Amino acid sequence: MKYVVLIYSNPAAWRALPAEEQDRVIKLHNDLIDELTETGEFLNIYRLADAANTRTLTRPNELPVVTDGPFGESKEVLASLWEIDVDRVERAIEIAEPLTQHSTVEVRPLMDAAGMEM
Amino acid sequence: MTEPEVEELLRQLTPQVLGALLRRYGQFDLCEDAVQEALLAAAVQWQQRGIPESPRGWLITVAARRMTDQLRVESARRRRERAAAALSPPDELVAPGSDADLPPERDDTLRLLFLCCHPALSPASQIALTLRAVGGLATAQIARAFLVPEATMAQRISRAKQRVKAAGARFSLPPEEERADRLRVVLHVLYLIFNEGYAASSGPDLQRADLTTEAIRLARDLHRLLPEDGEVTGLLALMLLTDARRPARTLPDGSLVPLAEQDRRLWDADAIAEGGALITDTLSRAAIGPYLLQAAIAAVHDEAAHAEETDWPQILALYELLERVAPNPIVTLNHAVAVAMVRGPRAGLDLLATLATDERLAGHHRLDAVSAHLLEMAGDTAAARERYRAAARRTTSLPEQRYLETRAARLRNEAR
Numbered sequence: 001m002k003y004v005v006l007i008y009s010n011p012a013a014w015r016a017l018p019a020e021e022q023d024r025v026i027k028l029h030n031d032l033i034d035e036l037t038e039t040g041e042f043l044n045i046y047r048l049a050d051a052a053n054t055r056t057l058t059r060p061n062e063l064p065v066v067t068d069g070p071f072g073e074s075k076e077v078l079a080s081l082w083e084i085d086v087d088r089v090e091r092a093i094e095i096a097e098p099l100t101q102h103s104t105v106e107v108r109p110l111m112d113a114a115g116m117e118m
Numbered sequence: 119m120t121e122p123e124v125e126e127l128l129r130q131l132t133p134q135v136l137g138a139l140l141r142r143y144g145q146f147d148l149c150e151d152a153v154q155e156a157l158l159a160a161a162v163q164w165q166q167r168g169i170p171e172s173p174r175g176w177l178i179t180v181a182a183r184r185m186t187d188q189l190r191v192e193s194a195r196r197r198r199e200r201a202a203a204a205l206s207p208p209d210e211l212v213a214p215g216s217d218a219d220l221p222p223e224r225d226d227t228l229r230l231l232f233l234c235c236h237p238a239l240s241p242a243s244q245i246a247l248t249l250r251a252v253g254g255l256a257t258a259q260i261a262r263a264f265l266v267p268e269a270t271m272a273q274r275i276s277r278a279k280q281r282v283k284a285a286g287a288r289f290s291l292p293p294e295e296e297r298a299d300r301l302r303v304v305l306h307v308l309y310l311i312f313n314e315g316y317a318a319s320s321g322p323d324l325q326r327a328d329l330t331t332e333a334i335r336l337a338r339d340l341h342r343l344l345p346e347d348g349e350v351t352g353l354l355a356l357m358l359l360t361d362a363r364r365p366a367r368t369l370p371d372g373s374l375v376p377l378a379e380q381d382r383r384l385w386d387a388d389a390i391a392e393g394g395a396l397i398t399d400t401l402s403r404a405a406i407g408p409y410l411l412q413a414a415i416a417a418v419h420d421e422a423a424h425a426e427e428t429d430w431p432q433i434l435a436l437y438e439l440l441e442r443v444a445p446n447p448i449v450t451l452n453h454a455v456a457v458a459m460v461r462g463p464r465a466g467l468d469l470l471a472t473l474a475t476d477e478r479l480a481g482h483h484r485l486d487a488v489s490a491h492l493l494e495m496a497g498d499t500a501a502a503r504e505r506y507r508a509a510a511r512r513t514t515s516l517p518e519q520r521y522l523e524t525r526a527a528r529l530r531n532e533a534r
Contacts, residue, residue, distance in 0.1 A: 001514070002265075040242070040274030043266060085266055087240055114317035114326070115515035117367050117374045118487050118522075 003092045005082040006106040044083040051077040132254030135177045137226025140289040147279040156181035235304040238285040243278035348404025358393035359416035362386040374521045378425040390420045408444035430459040447479045463495035483512035503529045
């Protein structure tokens with residue numbers, strides 16, 4: 001089963017962390033990626049640029065409007081997205097657990113083009 | 119020979135060549151790599167220059183040469199003390215005679231299946247290793263079938279081989295007392311390969327759908343080796359009887375057609391006849407296991423020329439047996455459908471109610487889908503629509519979602 005792991009974090013809180021703590025967390029993420037690459041479970045990672053670079057498109061009336069910055073008021077923004085391929089959802093959760101330091105993490109299955117008749 | 123014919127021949131020979139190498143060198147990881155290289159060389163050279171007189175001997179010679187090269191590299195690294203042993207030429211392999219001089223070991227495929235489906239491996243690794251070492255598929259082909267990058271699949275295969283090595287697995291049949299359990303794992307791996315391909319036959323991934331053909335080929339090989347085993351026969355029959363319905367299970371646009379609505383003239387009559395004959399032979403003399411029972415159920419469905427002619431009492435009796443032999447919630451789901459067809463939808467729903475608290479099914483879209491179906495049969499349109507919608511939200515399959523949404527929409531229109 002293919003899953004995406006969506007890692008949300010608060011950029012202001014992150015910047016406020018001591019450099020050693022940032023390094024420790026970055027190393028933890030990188031080590032986990034290495035480990036999952038080794039097990040053949042890791043498929044892809046998208047590291048998102050700082051949310052300040054976001055352009056948000058909406059259509060309040062008839063015309064699309066482009067504004068600078070992320071959608072909504074949330075302080076937490078999507079920081080990176082991993083794609084993994086694992087046997088069970090429990091394994092996906094196990095993988096995501098260490099990522100929760102300074103982040104909120106969502107694990108969501110990807111839709112599959114295959115299906116069984118019912 | 120055409121390209122597919124060459125490929126077919128190569129894949130038939132894969133376990134034999136790997137078996138010959140393993141008997142000589144005993145190092146599964148290195149031997150397996152050497153055989154893959156020989157297969158690649160053959161695919162190129164045989165196209166250009168034709169099939170050699172002894173294809174098997176050719177492959178063994180080339181693979182053994184790669185193997186000695188490999189060992190030379192290894193032994194250089196490990197200094198001199200082991201070099202002498204590693205470099206001794208594999209006489210009987212360097213100059214093979216005709217194929218007749220080197221009778222293939224009958225059990226090589228079986229030994230390899232036990233090795234690749236070693237319990238120390240995850241199902242994903244067992245599948246990948248089986249397809250490569252026994253099926254003779256290249257890593258790129260396996261990666262395409264499972265929609266992952268080739269590097270990822272290569273990593274899975276190489277790690278699986280390391281694990282097999284670390285587990286101390288040998289190229290021999292497991293001891294008698296472990297044999298039945300180990301065979302069950304092998305059958306499960308073949309079943310997973312089949313299902314992966316069968317589910318994909320509704321989608322655009324034809325490469326992936328080829329996995330059914332591969333699973334059937336491997337199950338046939340296994341059946342040839344263990345003709346007396348009822349579960350091996352049952353699994354082969356189940357695959358044939360299920361795959362027979364493949365042409366009718368989807369529309370050209372990829373949408374799913376439920377069993378009751380399939381155009382049965384499209385079913386593969388030869389596969390149904392073959393699967394049916396396998397079961398009839400076996401039911402009378404072998405112990406009855408879950409694959410054989412599932413095959414028998416598939417056979418009853420396949421025998422009905424129209425959905426209304428389906429012998430549901432017979433199917434119900436088989437599900438009752440299956441619940442006793444191999445109880446699990448998915449079996450109960452299907453059992454409930456059979457109950458509904460024989461004793462009415464309310465009786466089926468009563469059986470489903472026993473699953474409501476089963477954690478193994480919590481949030482599973484199939485429970486919602488089957489409930490919806492039975493509620494629809496019972497005429498409870500509003501409740502049926504809700505459950506179809508819940509199932510549609512929960513499934514991770516696009517065609518299933520489309521089917522479930524269509525059912526829900528159909529009920530809304532009827533309710534108006």
